[in-house]
Amino acid sequence: MLELLFLLLPVAAAYGWYMGRRSAAQQQKDQQQQLSEKYVSGLNYLLSDEADKAVDLFIEMIKVDSDTIDTHMALASLFRKRGEVERAIKLHQNILERTSLSQEQHRLAVFELARDFSAVGLLDRAEALYKTIAGKRDIGEKATRELVSIYQSMRDWPSAIQYAERLPADCGMGQQIAQLYCQLGEELPTEKSDQAIKLFKRALRTDPNCVRASIMAGQWYLQREQYQTAIEQLQHVLNQDVNMVSEVIVPLENCYRQLGETSQLQHFLMTAVERGAGASTVISLAELLKQQDLSEDAELLELTQLRRYPSLKGFFHYMDYHLAKAMDQEAKASLVMLQHLVGQQLAVKPKYRCLSCGFAGNVLQWQCPSCKSWGETKPVRGLDGE
Numbered sequence: 001m002l003e004l005l006f007l008l009l010p011v012a013a014a015y016g017w018y019m020g021r022r023s024a025a026q027q028q029k030d031q032q033q034q035l036s037e038k039y040v041s042g043l044n045y046l047l048s049d050e051a052d053k054a055v056d057l058f059i060e061m062i063k064v065d066s067d068t069i070d071t072h073m074a075l076a077s078l079f080r081k082r083g084e085v086e087r088a089i090k091l092h093q094n095i096l097e098r099t100s101l102s103q104e105q106h107r108l109a110v111f112e113l114a115r116d117f118s119a120v121g122l123l124d125r126a127e128a129l130y131k132t133i134a135g136k137r138d139i140g141e142k143a144t145r146e147l148v149s150i151y152q153s154m155r156d157w158p159s160a161i162q163y164a165e166r167l168p169a170d171c172g173m174g175q176q177i178a179q180l181y182c183q184l185g186e187e188l189p190t191e192k193s194d195q196a197i198k199l200f201k202r203a204l205r206t207d208p209n210c211v212r213a214s215i216m217a218g219q220w221y222l223q224r225e226q227y228q229t230a231i232e233q234l235q236h237v238l239n240q241d242v243n244m245v246s247e248v249i250v251p252l253e254n255c256y257r258q259l260g261e262t263s264q265l266q267h268f269l270m271t272a273v274e275r276g277a278g279a280s281t282v283i284s285l286a287e288l289l290k291q292q293d294l295s296e297d298a299e300l301l302e303l304t305q306l307r308r309y310p311s312l313k314g315f316f317h318y319m320d321y322h323l324a325k326a327m328d329q330e331a332k333a334s335l336v337m338l339q340h341l342v343g344q345q346l347a348v349k350p351k352y353r354c355l356s357c358g359f360a361g362n363v364l365q366w367q368c369p370s371c372k373s374w375g376e377t378k379p380v381r382g383l384d385g386e
Contacts, residue, residue: 069095069105076112080119089116104138111139114146123150134163141167148176152372157184178207179366179374182216196220209240211247212366212375218251227255238272243378245272246280246386247364253284262288273305278379278386279314286317295321311383312349316342349384352377 076091092113096106114129127150130143144163151160157180164177185199197220203213218234221227234248234255249269256265269285282305286298299321306314319339326332350360354377359370367374379386 069101073108073112076116080116085116085120088119089113092116107133107136107139111143111146114143118146118150123154126150135166141171148173149372152180157187174207175210176374178203178210178213181206182210182212182366186216193220210375211237211240211244214240215244215248218248222251222255225258227258231255231259235268238268238275238277241378242272242275242277243381243386245277246379249280249284273301276309278381279305279309279311279317280386282314283317311386312342312346313386316346349380351380351385353380 072091072095076088076095079085079088079091092109095101095109096113101109110129110133114126117123117126117129127147130147130150133139134143134147136143144167147163148160148167151157151163161177161180161184164173164180167173181199181203185196185203188196188199197217200213200217200220203210204217207213214233214236218230221230221233231252234252237244237248252268253265256262266285266288269281269288272281273285282302286302289295289298289301299318302314302318302321306318316339319335319342323332323335323339326335351362352364353360354368354371354373356373356376357368357371359368359377360380361369364379365377368377
């Protein structure tokens with residue numbers, strides 16, 4: 001009996017192997033049959049101009065695993081770019097349901113799903129997802145940047161600053177953080193306005209070239225009649241960005257006149273003109289010279305600078321000298337008409353333009369309404385501007 005048992009063992013093993021192989025083969029055959037049926041159904045959808053159903057069916061046919069995850073991610077990204085965000089969300093959620101993902105793949109899928117939610121305005125859901133991966137390896141810095149963008153769109157400046165300051169010091173966010181401090185200081189309620197100067201100074205520590213912080217600090221001191229300190233703040237603009245000097249001329253003139261130091265004002269304006277600060281600075285210096293009965297010097301200054309840096313603004317003002325000298329009424333009327341036409345042209349031209357995207361307007365906006373960049377809007381230079 002024992003010998004018979006030993007003889008039957010190989011037979012049983014062989015039979016088990018045969019049945020197992022037959023079962024696997026049958027299972028594979030069934031799977032292939034199902035795939036074939038789905039493939040035919042997908043083709044029928046395409047032929048029937050039902051592309052949406054065809055795409056959904058083909059997506060189901062692709063099993064999510066380590067070999068196909070890149071395909072799924074690329075497809076979801078394509079859907080989002082085409083505006084089909086619901087499909088992108090569905091794909092990314094399907095990926096996240098898999099337990100076979102590596103940590104890196106899981107974080108990437110979370111990041112992409114958060115981008116989907118941002119694309120359709122579900123900022124609260126996007127914020128929650130970004131927070132789970134902010135500071136993590138690989139994708140953490142990008143998630144933190146996205147959080148900063150979300151908080152800016154929500155005008156939650158403290159939170160935007162908080163996350164922006166978590167980024168590496170060499171990531172190029174210093175200019176933006178300084179602008180956020182300025183924005184926070186500018187929007188403080190009246191009863192907390194004394195805290196604003198601390199924020200402006202902090203902005204300057206973060207970005208010493210922040211023109212906005214210098215201008216706002218200067219205006220803060222000017223409102224409190226601390227004229228000398230206001231001058232010190234406003235004059236920084238000349239070294240920070242010569243193209244922005246035109247924005248501080250009026251408050252500087254106010255401060256210097258309050259202190260009775262027009263000679264110091266003249267020295268500043270002469271330095272600014274030498275550095276090419278623009279037509280507004282030339283006109284201000286010329287007016288100051290005329291107040292000292294130096295009209296010929298003022299005219300020569302404007303003519304020299306007009307030849308150097310031609311601009312309609314400078315030409316419009318320079319025509320005043322010729323109008324004052326014109327004796328013939330006909331010639332004077334022609335000059336008046338010409339100046340009027342130049343003035344009309346100036347009135348329709350934008351005064352400021354974003355250097356990043358080209359958005360133009362007549363109001364200085366520290367954050368471009370179009371591309372959302374900070375500190376890139378400057379006074380227009382050239383023939384139509386300064």
